[in-house]
Amino acid sequence: MRIFNLIFVFCFFKLSLAQNDTGIFQNIKDIGEPAIKGSAVYDEENQVYTLSGAGNNIWFDSDEFNYLYNEQDGDFIITANFRFLDEGGDPHRKTGIMIRESDDENAAHVSAVLHGDGLTSMQWRSALGEDMTESNEIKAPKYSYQTLQLERTGKKLIMRAAHWGEPLQKIGTRELENLSGKVLVGLFINSHNPELTEQASAWNVRIDKPVSDTYNPYEQGWLGCRLETIDIETGNRKVIFTKDDRFEAPNWMPNGEELLFNMDGSLYTIPVAGGKPSKLNTGFADNLNNDHGISFNGEMLAISHSPQGEGSAVYVLPLAGGEPQRVTEKTPSYWHGWAPNNREVVYVATRDGDPTYDIYKKDINGGEEVKLTNTKENEHVDGCEYSPDGKYIYYNGSASGSMQIWRMKPDGSDKEQITFDANNDWFPHISPDGKWIAYISFPAEIPVNDHPSFKRVTLNIIPADGGAPRVIAYLYGGQGTINVPSWSPDSKHFAFVSNSGSRKE
Template sequence: MRIFIFFTLFLSFNIINAQNELGRFEFNKDIGNPAKIGSGTFNFEEQEYILEGAGTNIWFDRDEFHYLYSEVEGDFIITANFRFQGEGKDPHRKTGIMLRESDADDAAHVSAVLHGDGLTSLQWRAVTGEEMLDEKNEVQAPKFDYEILQLERKGDEVIMRAAHRGEPMQVIGSKIMDNLEDKVLLGLFINSHNAENIERAKAWNVRIDKPVQHNYNPGRDGWLGCRLETINIESGKRKIVYTSDRRFEAPNWMPDGEELLFNMDGSLFTIPVQGGEIKKLNTGFADNLNNDHGISFNGELLAISHSPEGEGSAVYILPLEGGEPRRITEKTPSYWHGWADNNEEVVYVAIREGNPTYDIYKKSIHGGEEVMLTNTKQNEHVDGCEYSPDGKYIYYNGSASGTMQIWRMKPDGSEKEQLTFDASNDWFPHISPDGKWIAYLSFPSDIPVNAHPSFKRVSLNIMPVAGGAPRVIAYLYGGQGSFNVPSWAPDSKHFAFVSNSGKN
């Protein structure tokens, strides 16, 4: 919400047409001349990497392993899921993520490592040719067998995080590497710990993000590149559908389950779920849309938020297949967020005279007065209002408790109830079409409570509507615009979102 569109044209491309046998990486090489030749391949259909390799060790004063990597500059965050394939012949076999000074066998490096026996650790060789020693060059994880590993380079500091599936990321350790150049090697590796053995591992959900500086301003510095992704809720498997250096946001899943709808450059576009050509949707005169739009429960109408020249955002509706919009809210600013289950009312957040904060309102699409459902106090904020499919509740995020949490209330604004109670700042609840799950975005606690920037390490969480503990299903670099509109697939088994690839 409240995103202004900057018309900056860059080369864009469809990830589905960018066939690359190494996926995200450029080089595929054995390091240290292992006795057995290794390999790294990318399964484009499944978007998975398969690593095979031998090598005596990644330790002491030289290394032997197979490496799938690219050259990168500056700060980055790389995240990936790992799993060994087969029982293996040595409990000390290794796979994971490696930042490396060069392809020399004695090069300085920092690695997030998963071992065959379940040990997870941060390991490093701080200086070229240095002999690695147990206590000096390793930080072991407090728990073994983390499947999800992450390395972040932040200036001279390299930070390792890890997570079991469904859990928040935990910091395992960090190391200052002030001797490395700005340009380094970064990628995935495998080592068998036995010169005569070949070991195999799989990596998926591999993402390399380029974070912005603390003083980043999108209006001054330009928007970040974006990925349109889908995720299988049960398996946690993510697929990239589309990428661009142009800013795009907020995917809706079309009622037929075959296409996604998203906003870019003030307009709406559709794309097949499996990737393909993007097509502009006809929204008539409305050519200054923000990222608040969505489809009625019966699949017939589309609500949009458009800012006419000289005005703030207002809510409009039009046929889902496209056409001339009809204005619903006279006053501005008004940002749409949800349809009522009767397909005849919309809910939105707005600022009105006499109250400087945002409140939730509802209004019939046939006319009449808008109805105020919340009355926020100064320095509070509400957002992301959305009806449940059965019409019994309106879900939203609000900061009445002091942090941003997920709430719900009856459609008349009564019986407000807080649903999440954590140290994070939780935004944009979305109820699955089958009414069983709440998906929401969780921001770190180190941002202002009422802020929701588009460039943070955030997580996509789900929790049962009937009550129960939330779990993380995706770790991403994003925030505002990732999924501030309803993004569930009609089958309630998949979800769509936008992640930021970084400043290119």
């Protein structure tokens, strides 16, 4: 069984979370009167919640269990992974996510439940003291889902679940008037045997605050972000930096010990283990966007900077910092990849009044830019990046009708589609060992040529030569999440930005 972990540490110049035994949660309580008291511990080093509890049941007209929770209002999404620590045990023991009207033993609630025998289900009590029966449960079609999720939108409650590597599946939906106001939200455990204590682990725990479909961060203000890393093999995610405002697009530094990301028009480095960001010297370039990256030899940095009165242009400078050298004369130009020869860069740009974006390459020491695509009207290309062996340029394009991952030869020939799915796939990033492509996948309802922030997306990987995708993270994100190459040097980890929904006061 794979174990995923979770850590929340520093915010910008201050601790973003209280350093306590319950992580992001503020309250822990035994609901009802179980004969054996429960507990919950957040292990910051190993980044796992350990839930311990007893209790007769969470069923009929009253409950007994241990509960780790916050008070929450408005719309939200809570997601977590679970596993029981001990084999065997009562097949009806329960752990999972609960939204509860109050801490009364017979309060209304809805729960995403993993049972001891692997049964996964949505269960609810609609009103105080209601007798829960089989009509209060929707059973998932399969057993032993690892990822559970509950979403509240007004009075609508939605449960989703997933096995490792698969998309989230909707298990059930209920409208519960009693759970439409301020509620308790958190993790629970119940032994189903009043004389025994059961334990479970919970990891990758996230509480997100979604926004409306019409939300525009450029007009309404940016909400909070998290800088995360993920273990590609296990899916273990770590939050290493948070801010109740905007930052984007992490690169992994060549030393493997730091990340580079853009914030407030500048670039910052931060230790992979977390800490205080340090500003990188980019000279006069102080209006950077989220397109930046490091040459294959680890010596040079490419940035996209918008000089006063101009659109974005591509510049290069030493990775250690210094004065940038301009590469592209025309604007707008947005950098996306280095060639393995460390002399050429590839970027997307519009030219001569044509609003359609195409892919270009150019030598950083001068010469003419070379156009590699001829995108048709109403199509779009983006995210161009060389494979480490230099044989291909990967990119996302909508030539087939939806946004998919493509590749072509470095001269623009032999264009070949790599992904074929119902979603819109953006920003392919090739692992340093050349084996994998990581990319972000937007749901089909997002406009094909758009990649907005604050959307329900997944982080996927596929073999570099194509194959079935594997979902490695479910998150709230989009623009700024993985706009740039984000692999660790050893190809075992990946960095990204998720949107938390927290708001700067």
